[in-house]
Amino acid sequence: MSEAPASGVPWKRWLALLALVVVLTVAFVNLAQWQLRRLDERRGTNTTVVNHEGAPVQPYEAVFNHPITDADAWQRVTVTGTFLADQQLIVRYRNNGEAAGYEVVVPLKATDGRTVLIDRGFVTRPAGQDFPTTVDAPPPGQVTVVGHVRRNEQGPANATTPASGSVRLINSDAIGAASGLTLVNGYIGALQVTPPQTGFEPVSTPPLDEGPHLSYALQWASFAIIAIVGLFVFIRNDIRDRKKAAAKAARRAAASASEPSA
CATH class of the missing domain: 1.10.287 (Helix Hairpins)
Incomplete structure (x- = not known):
C-alpha cells in the first residue's frame, strides 16, 4: 500500500x-x-550623589523638615545633640563595599528638641563569628555629627521592627514605634562624630556606575x-x-x- x-x-x-x-x-x-x-533610577542616583557630595554641609533642620525621599539622600548635614545610648540597636547582615558585617544605630536628642536616628557606621564581622549582642556605647555628653541624609529602608515588619537589641533594616518610623520615641523621618549615616568614636567605618556611597x-x-x-x-x-x-x-x-x-x- x-x-x-x-x-x-x-x-x-x-x-x-x-x-x-x-x-x-x-x-x-x-x-x-x-x-x-x-x-534610569541608577543614573538618577548617581546624579544625586555627585550633586550632593559637591554641595556644602547643611544644618540637619534644613533637610529633615519633611519625609525623606531619594532626592534628599546623600546630602551632607550636621546635627548637635546627645546620644540616647540605652536605645542603641545592631543592624545585622550589612555590606560596605566588599566587606560583610553590621551597622549600629542610635537615636540622638538634637538641640532643637527633636530626636533623629544616627547610623554610627559599619563594623566588619570576622568570618565564622556571630553578630555581637552588645557594642561600645556612643560618646557621652553633647556631640556633633556630620553625615549623609538617608531615606528609610523598606521591608516587611519582621525586618524593620527591632527584636532583642537588633534589627535587619533601618526604618526610623518602625524603630520609633517599637521604642516609644518620636523620631524624625529618615536617618543620618555618620561620617564624622565629635568627640570622636572608634571602631566604625562610614558607610560608602553607592558606586558611580550604571551596573x-x-x-x-x-x-x-x-x-x-x-x-x-x-x-x-x-x-x-x-x-x-x-x-x-x-x-x-x-x-x-x-x-x-x-x-x-x-
Missing part, C-alpha cells in the same frame, strides 16, 4: 505555538523595560527577538517538511499506479 500524503495544515499546533511565543515575548519585553527603568542593567535589557530584548524568529523558522520548516512528505507520497503513488497489475 502507498503512504497517504500529509494531511491538512496544522493550524492548531501553529496557533498554540504562536500563543506561547506571544506570552514569552510580552514577558521578555516587560523584563527589558524593567531593566531600563532600573538603569549591568543595560546589558540585561539587551539580553531580554534579544530573547524576545529569538522567540519571534524561532516561530517563523519553525513554521517555515514545518511547511517545507510537509511539502517534501507530500511530494514523496505523490511519487510513490505514481510509481504504484504505473506498475502492471498482476
Whole structure:
C-alpha cells in the first residue's frame, strides 16, 4: 500500500505555538523595560550623589523638615545633640563595599528638641563569628555629627521592627514605634562624630556606575527577538517538511499506479 500524503495544515499546533511565543515575548519585553527603568533610577542616583557630595554641609533642620525621599539622600548635614545610648540597636547582615558585617544605630536628642536616628557606621564581622549582642556605647555628653541624609529602608515588619537589641533594616518610623520615641523621618549615616568614636567605618556611597542593567535589557530584548524568529523558522520548516512528505507520497503513488497489475 502507498503512504497517504500529509494531511491538512496544522493550524492548531501553529496557533498554540504562536500563543506561547506571544506570552514569552510580552514577558521578555516587560523584563527589558524593567531593566531600563532600573538603569534610569541608577543614573538618577548617581546624579544625586555627585550633586550632593559637591554641595556644602547643611544644618540637619534644613533637610529633615519633611519625609525623606531619594532626592534628599546623600546630602551632607550636621546635627548637635546627645546620644540616647540605652536605645542603641545592631543592624545585622550589612555590606560596605566588599566587606560583610553590621551597622549600629542610635537615636540622638538634637538641640532643637527633636530626636533623629544616627547610623554610627559599619563594623566588619570576622568570618565564622556571630553578630555581637552588645557594642561600645556612643560618646557621652553633647556631640556633633556630620553625615549623609538617608531615606528609610523598606521591608516587611519582621525586618524593620527591632527584636532583642537588633534589627535587619533601618526604618526610623518602625524603630520609633517599637521604642516609644518620636523620631524624625529618615536617618543620618555618620561620617564624622565629635568627640570622636572608634571602631566604625562610614558607610560608602553607592558606586558611580550604571551596573549591568543595560546589558540585561539587551539580553531580554534579544530573547524576545529569538522567540519571534524561532516561530517563523519553525513554521517555515514545518511547511517545507510537509511539502517534501507530500511530494514523496505523490511519487510513490505514481510509481504504484504505473506498475502492471498482476
